[in-house]
Amino acid sequence: MNIVDLRSDTVTKPTPEMRQAMAQAEVGDDVYGEDPTINRLQEMSAEMMGKEAGLFIPSGTMGNLVAVLAHCQRGDEVILGSKAHTFLFEAGGISALGGVHSCQLASQPDGTLALEDIRAAIRADDPHYPITRLIALENTQNRCGGVVIGLEYTQAVGKLAHERGLSLHLDGARIFNAAVALGVSARELAEPVDSVTFCLSKGLSAPVGSVLCGSGEFIQRAHRIRKQLGGGMRQAGVLAAAGIIALEKMVDRLAEDHTRAKHLAQGLANIPGIVLDAGTPYTNMVFMEFTEETGLSTRQVTQRLAEQGVLVGVVGTRRFRLVTHYWIDDQAVEQAIAAFAASLRAV
Numbered sequence: 001m002n003i004v005d006l007r008s009d010t011v012t013k014p015t016p017e018m019r020q021a022m023a024q025a026e027v028g029d030d031v032y033g034e035d036p037t038i039n040r041l042q043e044m045s046a047e048m049m050g051k052e053a054g055l056f057i058p059s060g061t062m063g064n065l066v067a068v069l070a071h072c073q074r075g076d077e078v079i080l081g082s083k084a085h086t087f088l089f090e091a092g093g094i095s096a097l098g099g100v101h102s103c104q105l106a107s108q109p110d111g112t113l114a115l116e117d118i119r120a121a122i123r124a125d126d127p128h129y130p131i132t133r134l135i136a137l138e139n140t141q142n143r144c145g146g147v148v149i150g151l152e153y154t155q156a157v158g159k160l161a162h163e164r165g166l167s168l169h170l171d172g173a174r175i176f177n178a179a180v181a182l183g184v185s186a187r188e189l190a191e192p193v194d195s196v197t198f199c200l201s202k203g204l205s206a207p208v209g210s211v212l213c214g215s216g217e218f219i220q221r222a223h224r225i226r227k228q229l230g231g232g233m234r235q236a237g238v239l240a241a242a243g244i245i246a247l248e249k250m251v252d253r254l255a256e257d258h259t260r261a262k263h264l265a266q267g268l269a270n271i272p273g274i275v276l277d278a279g280t281p282y283t284n285m286v287f288m289e290f291t292e293e294t295g296l297s298t299r300q301v302t303q304r305l306a307e308q309g310v311l312v313g314v315v316g317t318r319r320f321r322l323v324t325h326y327w328i329d330d331q332a333v334e335q336a337i338a339a340f341a342a343s344l345r346a347v
């Protein structure tokens, strides 16, 4: 049976071209700065983000952690969304490991933070308060439905941050999905921010890694922090080689994933008992629930789907996230729709 894994785009395996590039990669000791493949990936990344420098990091979680620690001292405060990945899903690392305090503002349904909320959250200089140092945005915003954050909004937050002497970090794990959906370059989207992380290992299908980009001085600080966290790697050019293919070959095709997510949503919308989130999909994620009237539990439906080779992400009671990616073709979309129809059919 063909397995249709819609749990996440992190399940993507490297393409044959990546495996070949990995096998042939020129490598060296990156802690000495001597891995030519990593150096090339970092330069390419910085260029694509319009920043001075880049740093290859083992994961997106570590990328955001390194960024926050490079911007903030212990006791400083970062303003972020209540649905931000860094707040929800990074094991509290910024606080546990960095002593950085978080100020969580309500994530709006469109994935933004209200500008007036940000303004109100910036602390006055008073010894009772932590020092507001950083604002963090996320694009695409995962828990708000994979929604795309627009360029004008990002510019407005950048302007506000810089007027108030703050820095702006962008968790751009899926920034290329946002760029492709908006028809702009990632560079334009990252222009207003001081630092940006993006994942090579999601829709871009590389096996491992993220890149943090920012000013030369910022990346120098980030480099030391990555080492402190144990993220200094040696001959990781074998990983970076796949990342280079990801940036060269896998960005523009993300549009196909977005189209397939639309087809998947259209197919599911016709099945009695399924309710799609309003507006879904914005990019490569379909958010849906099935109704209580089906008389089925989340577990039962998940199990029935799995029996038909379809794996889904459970994000709540009777609620699923379905993510399209390189290994989901048109036939896989049809298989998923048919599996949902069969699973929800009255018993």
Ligand SMILES: *Cc1c(COP(=O)(O)O)cnc(C)c1O
Pocket (backbone or CB within 6 Å): 058, 059, 060, 061, 062, 064, 085, 086, 138, 140, 142, 171, 173, 174, 199, 201, 210
């Ligand atoms: C996946 C993801 C990350 C970090 O991912 P890792 O699994 O640690 O590589 C960070 N932010 C967002 C929005 C993500 O979706």
